[in-house]
Amino acid sequence: MDRLNLQVFRQFWAIAKTYWFSEEKWQARGLLLGVVLFLLAYTGLSVVLNNKRGVLISALSAKDESRFWETVVIFISVLVIYAPLLAGYRYLRDRLSLQWRRWLTNRFVDNYFGDRAYYNLSTSDVDIDNPDQRIAEDVRSFTQESLTFLLVLVESVLSVIAFSGVLWGISRSLVLFLLLYALVGTLVTTVVFGKPLVRLNFEQLKKEADFRFSLVRIRENAEAIAFYRGEEQEATQVKYRFLEVFDNVKRLLLWELNLNVLTNAYEFIPFILPALVVAPAIFAGELEVGKVSEAQGAFIRVFFSLNLVVARFQALTTFGAGINRLYSFAEFLEQVELASAELEPVEPEQTQPIEATETAATTLTTIQTVTADRLALEHLTLQTPSYQRTLVEDLSIEVPTGQGLLVMGASGCGKSSLLRAIAGLWIAGKGTIVRPDADQILFLPQRPYMVLGSLRDQILYPNTHLEADDQHLTQILEQVNLADLAERFGGFEVERDWADVLSLGEQQRLTFARLLLQKPNYAILDEATSALDADNEARLYQHLRAIGTTFLSVGHRSTLTQYHQSVLELSQDKTWQLHNQS
CATH class of the missing domain: 3.40.50.300 (P-loop containing nucleotide triphosphate hydrolases)
Structure with a gap:
């Protein structure tokens, strides 16, 4: 897999749909609905808190004491509800991830042992390395990251809808600039960094697994190695495997360095731009001082929602590499099952x-x-x-x-x-x-x-x-x-x-x-x-x-x-x- 493209989404859905249309689909969908409802409430209260933060600054600037204390009471009251909502959202999200992991792990284990796929894998020339890692780690990463990205996407959409209205009421030019700015940043990041980062992350997962496997083999064959006095050769082999890990990480760090330079500079502008746009209206007395804080808070929420790909690009490339490893493994297990069905023992006649x-x-x-x-x-x-x-x-x-x-x-x-x-x-x-x-x-x-x-x-x-x-x-x-x-x-x-x-x-x-x-x-x-x-x-x-x-x-x-x-x-x-x- 060389790039983050539609092929990844096709592979993702091929794995994911098995759970969401399984015998546990209603329980899964119910948990997901609960997560989304918590997210809706949490986003709505975020808009209220962002507004009240601006009102606090305006009240202080105008020296309006009654308005200040009234806003403080409202802010604290909302916060009392906001905190458990956020905690409940995270609990339900992690619980759903755990349920999904249990089901998907059981499915892979059943298919791995069904029709002796584990044996066929050991004797075939198919390039499926380290099935233990794919079942134990790639499944865990798949379920956790899938929900994380899905909910971040939902949260981003809700934030864009909720906070764009706030921005539109303050300055329409901010909204238009924000859309163009986020679009350019996403295109530059995916085109320049997509292919090399996905490839390097895929190789990293494989090389880390190979390194760990070389250590496991030593533990399993300790006596034979000791009899042969093969310590030097085994140590050289382990060091060689780790050197491959080390070299790949070095290349990965260089690409991440370049990506971080871009994203850090790219993500700094939203902290200053709202103040520059709103300042003339405040100096003219058309807006309260607190609108700077409100505009800045709304602008940042919308920006980072639209900037989802850029902000999480490294995590997305790692996730894409994991999807490819899991999909190729699932595809092999399915082929074994189909081949076994065609070769079922027949009746004596x-x-x-x-x-x-x-x-x-x-x-x-x-x-x-x-x-x-x-x-x-x-x-x-x-x-x-x-x-x-x-x-x-x-x-x-x-x-x-x-x-x-x-x-x-x-x-x-x-x-x-x-x-x-x-x-x-x-x-x-x-x-x-x-x-x-x-x-x-x-x-x-x-x-x-x-x-x-x-x-x-x-x-x-x-x-x-x-x-x-x-x-x-x-x-x-x-x-x-x-x-x-x-x-x-x-x-x-x-x-x-x-x-x-x-x-x-x-x-x-x-x-x-x-x-x-x-x-x-x-x-x-x-x-x-x-x-x-x-x-x-x-x-x-x-x-x-x-x-x-x-x-x-x-x-x-x-x-x-x-x-x-x-x-x-x-x-x-x-x-x-x-x-x-x-």
Whole structure:
């Protein structure tokens, strides 16, 4: 995005309308109406206060004591009402902003996790950096700044209407000059400063997020960095990221300096001009002295209302950059949702492969998923998501119910990729995958995932709605040789950074506990016991076979063959062989 133009407003409305026409639209509109009513009352009282300030000066100049005290009483009475009105206006505005942020954050989070968009983002070549910042910070900025600019615009319109009447009654030439002056200032500012400031603010948001992310990665990979003694390289990388932030801020400050020089000089004239225009009439005795103060107050209110773009231009450019980041993120999530809707699993009788859109030279095909009470691959050809490499060709196998299939082969031949295809993460290729509903399958990925939460949460994940008492959980931990785990950390409700306090072998056994507790009909295991010794591995697979789960494993160890009824060997040349164990 290079400039502040109509494209920004189109993107803004595409995001904003989802809330104002949602199921909460009446509550939102009611709050907005309350804010506007408070603003109307607040603006009306501002006109009264501005008038009474001029009357005070006129009364003092004329030495009219009774008029002075009468005006003081009125001024204080209005102020008593004015102060809570202003406070109430700000409260309702911030409350509406908070409500909007909650709704929009929930919408982005739902779309981010829906249809595995978070995974698609990590594997796609789309330039969507730092989705965490876009959900946490850009949404907050969007809702707050949207309301701020909207209400400032409404307030400006009301001020122009209310105070222009005051100015018109004092001097018509002031009104005409003010309109021309504000128009010229707005055009000069947007034309000269628009494009560079929007670009620099967009880059600043990205570079700040990249810098913060580099620090987060160090915390998450502290042990690995320490083993490699990679402190110097990591420090250099962090400093480099910060240097990019620093250089961009320097360029931004130079443009802001030039903008501030213009705006400071531009905004000084309204403080002196009303006095110059009204002075001849006062010297001639046609106007009271207090009219100078009244004219000056009204002129400044109208000027800054008309001068909205110039006065808030830097904030507008930052806001425009944030809109662009949020819109591109929302657009990506929408595309994922549409693509997922087109590739919904079909019924068993529908067996024709689904074809994707045609590219310039070839027709790309996608793997079809059929829902059934079995796990089978039919004439499956699996490719990488970019369609640049074929991993397996024409693979047809079925895992008999209650038995186990072991997938083996050299690194890079497509073992883990095959599991991704079964899970629906990779769809590039052709053929059919027949599998049960997702809630009947439990996947144990190669890298154990420890959730944020208690020990109970770790065991129940991802079905945290399950009910299991402490005694049952203890029995499960005993089966995976972690009998003392709850006692060691102080019970099942204690919260720790489990990925940090548990060894890799303990993490793998803990994820196996999830499988033994939930007893799914099907289990997919990707190197799920790679960090375990032979005894612990044998123990886990014995328990797995005892619960009657149909399972498919990926592994390198030859010892794994004894726990499976058949072995699928994949080769680097895309061929495969199936061996039945005796």
